[in-house]
Amino acid sequence: MNMTTVTNRKILPTTLAAALAGILLVSGCTKQANDDTATDAQTEVQNTDAANNRTTSGAEQANIDRLALSYVNMAHAAYKDSLGTAKTLQTAVNAYVDAPTEANLEAAKAAYKAARQPYSQTEVFRFDEAFVSADDQREIGSVDGWEGQVNAWPLDEALIDYVSDDYEGEYNSQDNIINSDSIAVGSIKQDTSTITPQLLADMNEIGGSEANVTTGYHAIEFMLWGQDTNGVGEGAGNRPISDYNTTDGECTSGESANTDASICERRGEFLKAAAQLLVDDLTAMEAQWQPDSEHTLRSDMIARKDNNGxxxxMYQMGSLAFGELASQRMQVAFVTGSTEDEHECFSDLTHLSYANNARGIQNVFNGSYKTLADKTVGGYGVKNYLIDTGHQDVADKLAADFSKVESDFNIIVEKGEKEGIKIDQMIATVGQASKQGISAEEQNARRGWIETAITSLQELTTGIESAAKAVGIDNLDADAGS
Known part of the structure; x- marks a missing residue:
């Protein structure tokens, strides 16, 4: 399953919320922006209102205007940061491929880690497909339809490059993109002789399998780190730099030496192509949120802000928190102890992607995104809207839910960053951990960090539903009307 799959895409029923969930939140990036940020650009919203029939008071209309404008401004800022860091990643990748040294590899890995920070915060904008208007002149139909080429996971790495002998996946041929000029995926025969961004895009989810991921962040992650063969034990992937050595006799595929360097050359071509495609995709998405644009996702949101905006x-907040982050990314891995369901399974950076996913939800709640240039963008969030419409108690309760989740997940981030205990080690069952020399008491404590966070998410999901009902939304079904 990959990012484009969501548990119950159109509604967030409380009965399911009681059974599934997990969310991660960190502090420090949600300082409330000055309201002037929204006021200065108010003209953009007002100009789009002319054709709309208003049935709300002036004050209520101003609240909706400010919320919508803050939302699109935060989206633009977050995608702009994502594009900038992707370009930095591309530069680092190109430098590494051209000169495969340990220093250049570490620089590329650091650039990958940095690039994931802003992008993971954009995922709250993803769940829009049931809402956006049809527009043949818009380059991108929806964030959700676009996102699979950028962030799909888990990927079947055997389709791309070599894997360990005990690897089990849907794709089980010895031929892959790196080592063959042509491969067969089911009944499809694919020419792979020339590796380009277009080839990778054409092959993504080839044969209709969501595991056949050939593009995006996680393909780049795999090409930098390689497989993590440590299971639930300590350590990430450890792809050697010799995998990119283009000197005959020195090119490897892990522990195996190659007779010539063509495989290493193709690895470099793949990595460069994946990085180029990522930059191209983010360039297109950043353009969708630029101010004063027409036929974009931004102009669409502003135009229909009074109709289900x-x-x-609120649906997007809940869908990321509950359907994706909680159940798909956390609950499945936690219940099964499966490292294949860990979101950043090659690099062991899952704790950070969880954190920034949740930070993105918090950004929308608080109406505040902090850019990499240390500028606060937004100015008005769901919290402000609840307060201004007379629901201070609901806003306070939801803020408390976020605070509880923040506290629980800060523990997970701290354990991962400061103590080196990664998500794959936290989700291990007691039986799995015992084989790593971890006592049942210690492993129950580690699993408890995840389980406590899941419990906190149940309360947060209920809080989002309660907030929606307080402002007249009986359910968050995208087709339920305004």
């Missing part, structure tokens, strides 16, 4: 925003 608030519902979309």
């Amino acid at each position: 608030l519902r979309q925003i």
Whole structure:
């Protein structure tokens, strides 16, 4: 399953919320922006309102206007940061491929880690497909339809490059993109002789399998780190730099030496092509949120802000928190102890992607995104809207839910960053951990960090639903009307 799959895409029923969930939140990036940020650009919203029939008071209309404008401004800022860091990643990748040294590899890995920080915060904008208007002149139909080429996971790495002998996946041929000029995926025969961004895009999810991922962040992650063969034990992937050595006799595929360097050359071509495609995709998405644009996702949101705009925003918060982050990314891995379901399974950076996913939800709640240039963008969030419409108690309760989740997940981030205990080690069952020399008491404590966070998410999900009901949204079904 990959990022484009969501548990119950159109509604967030409380009964399911009681059974599934997990969310991660960190502090420090949600300082409330000055309201002037929204006021200065108010003209953009007002100009789009002319054709809309208003049935709300002036004050209520101003609240919706400010919420929508803050939302699109945060989206633009987050995608702009994502594009900038992707370009930095591309530069580092190119430098590494051209000169495969340990220093250049570490620089590329650091650039990958940095690039994931802003992008993971954009995922709250993803769940829009049931809301956006049809527009043949818009380059991108929806964030959700676009996102699979950028962030799909888990990927079947055997389709791309060599894997360990005990690897089990859907794709089980010895031929892969790196080592063959042509491969067969089911009944499809694919020419892979020339590796380009277009080839990778054409092959993504080839044969209709969501595991056949050939593009995006996680393909780059795999090409930098390689497989993590440590299971639930300590350590990430450890692809050697000799995998990119283009000197005959010195090119490897892990522990195996190659007779010539063509495989290493193709690895470099793949990595460069994946990085180029990522930059191209993010360039297109950043353009969709630029101010004063027409036929874009931004102009679409502004044009229909009075018709389900608030519902979309709250639906997106809940969908990421509950359907994706909680159940798909955390609950499945936690229940099964499966490292294949760990979101950043090659690099062991899952704790950070969880954190920034949740930070993105918090950004929308608080109406505040902090850019990499240390500028606060937004100015008005769901919290402000609840307060301004007379629901201070609901806003306070939801803020408390976020605070509880923040506290629980800060523990996970701290353990991962400061103590080196990664998500794959936290999700291990007691039986799995015992084989790594971890006592049942210690492993129950580690699993408890995840389980406590899941419990906190149940309360947060209920809080989002309660907030929606307080402002007249009986359910968050995208087709329920305004």
